[in-house]
Amino acid sequence: MPIKLKVNGTARSLEVESDEPLLYVLRDEFGLNGAKFGCGLQQCGTCMVLADGEAVPTCVQPCKNFEEMEIQTIEGLANGDNLHPIQESFYKEQAAQCGYCLNGMLIAGLALLKKNSNPDEEEVRSALDKVICRCGTHNRFIRAILKTAETNSKF
């Protein structure tokens, strides 16, 4: 069935089975590799995107549920040649080891900053708790998000 999605500001339509989760549409149809398959069970957060500003997993929810929403992926954050402040913080803090969970951590952090531009560490930890990181990079993600908040940017 035809599906209309608005991804990173661009309206796109495609023919896809209505129950297909958004993750596979993003990756396989739109070539957006940022969101990753981690568990397919909404347990690990690697597949998250911003949907109307909220961090949501995409591995289970059918793409049709996102039809009326503004979907933003990690690929859509940079402004032309400029990194988004949260991208800059993650890069400068070298907040990754293997980096497979980085998308989930960054999206979860950004969703928090959109609601609360000056979170404390506990609030950051709570926001990141839904994302699995096996390399043990948690403290760098927390620091990168707190540093992003310090830039007083508008999210």
Next chain:
Amino acid sequence: MAIPKPSRRDFLKTSGHLLIGFNLLPLAYCQPKDEEGLGYSTYEGIPERPHLDKNLIDSWIRLDADGHVTVLTGKQELGQGIRTALLQIAAEELDVDIDRCHIINGDTGQTANEGYTAGSNSVEGSGKAIREAAATARNYMLSLASVNWDIDIESLEVKNGEILGPSGQKASYWELLDGKYLESKVDNKIAFKDAKNHQVIGNSILREDILNMVLGKTHFVHDLRLPGMLHARIVHPPSYSARLVSVDVESAISLQGVLKVIQDGSFLAVVAKREYQAIRAWEKLKELSTWESEKITVLPDQLFEDLKRKSQSPQTIEQNNSILSKINQSNKKHRASFFRPYHMHGSTGPSCALAKWEAGKLTVWSPTQGVYPLRNTLADLFDINEESIRCIGLPGSGCYGHNGADDVSAEAALIAKAFPNVPIRLQWMRENEHMWEPYGSAMRIELSAGMDAQGLITAWDTQIWSDTHSTRPRGDAGNYVSARHLENPFTFDKGGFSGGSYRNATPLYNISDKRLLLHNYDGPLRTSALRGLGAYGNIFALESFIDELSHLADQDPLNFRKNNLDDPRAIAVLDKLAKETGYHDRIKKSDTGYGLAFAKYKNSAAYLAVLAEVTVFKDKKSFHLKRLTAVIDAGLCINPDGLINQTEGGMIQSASWTLLEEVHYDENGILSKDWNSYPILRAMKTPEVKVHVINRPEEKPLGAGEAAQGPVAAAIANAVFDGTGTRVRDLPIKAEKIDW
């Protein structure tokens, strides 16, 4: 911040294919470039060509026409930042800006055979090879200039690849080469640059791959999308012994997008046009298939008894016939038993690989830790020559040892055989990874020791019961789980049990009489290399036991260690830890426990001392690991932030194993199938970590990636004892095991 554009990316598009390396190759070796990797920027600095001989500079360092340097390594990027560290080593010894340098990781079509990326060996091994090659290359270019200009080599200097003479002579490496093909052997005796002149080594150069990740760019093998690619999923048996009795293939094929169901004995897979179609068919196939299996007889509550009962007669690693009487005659003596359960690698992204068969030749894009062992094991699986197979290593999700990466590569190749000329992408589902990866083995460790009246340890006895810590494929296809499920199955021979079981079991402390016995055990679950191998369990036991001995001797645990150590570098990490944490001035509070541990990884690599701090909530009968502080000495430090990042990660991962993790199973198979049934540490409970580095530029660099695993476990156990008075000797250390 503007997106940084280092020149090493810009030049990719502009440079030609003219080859000016140190090694002359016939044109026939220059293969056409693989332009299929859509989304991947193909490197055009030097055309792909195989390495010929490890002893040639060309196998490690290549200079091309336009002022670029290609560095080659047989090691894989696993998230440990090895690419950046190796580039730093090359740039330093070659005296060129790092932006000129590009690195190619393990690819049987291009790089030397460096076995597996394992054992914290990459900087010590590949780093040394690249360092020698780069230093030889620099020296070679200087001799060329010296001859050309007829001046003494000592009077020349190099700045970013440009050689400068005393009277204003100037020529870059590339100008000197002047289109000539030159080759030279690596000089293993070459002197390295004096550490005081280091400009690149010792700097926290930012990892460029992290920039790609924050932009969501293609990085992982999972992101590779080849033209015409089809998607596959594999239905593993529900348990190790299960055999496929029947499967309704017709119903599965009728699903939308499904192209084929592949059944070969108990090997069952599905191929579809779209990824989600493959996943739906995978779910359906599980319902449509019937299996029969035998029950697992050794259940978790009997495991540690069974380890002792059914192990082979012990292998003597260190003999000492009078050890028991020496311990018995000691002034003070002690014995205790320690236990670790099966642990999971638990990679965040399930294993994924791509494979394509063309005219009898196989190409595999794999997250393996070793492209050459993968190649020779695939050759066994398909009974073809190694030369007909090319294995290209690409980053996977962090593996921390032998996870599903090799299995998924073999399975992708098995499935692709049914689709000649079509690339097949196979990704495991979460339960494939959780249930079928080989786990870190359960272990039982019994220690006894004796001390003199001054608290000096005089005799020490170690007995270990463990399954193997390495079943990595090394040429026998039976090491791939799915090869055992085929109609004509390969048999799995566990082979000689590996030394990984007793890694770090010998105390580094000054003890005149020691014995070490290893009892090899064939256990109920599949096991192989997990970060640190046996060192995790052995150091947990050893350093818990040292803490127990220090209490028996009525000495402070830090002083007790120092009194029993000779190695000045071991003492230095302990002293620095004491200083950085204010250890000797700490005030004992009733709700806080401190625990210390130390090890020199493999007794030959990095030194690490760590202090754990736990907060105890007696009324709630719980505790929280608040902070871990470590000091590491890895010799010459290549990239301080890289070393710190790896060490922090190892500490958190070990804390997760130690506090939360054990693989659950029952008679019907594995119960830990996802993150709810195998919880790991998440952000809320993650302790603060701080890592201090002792840099020793005059020493050789030491492997560091696994240094934290064992010490952190013991430090936590010791902190829990300090805070609660309960000595927990069976991992994981859960609140319910504490006598409140």
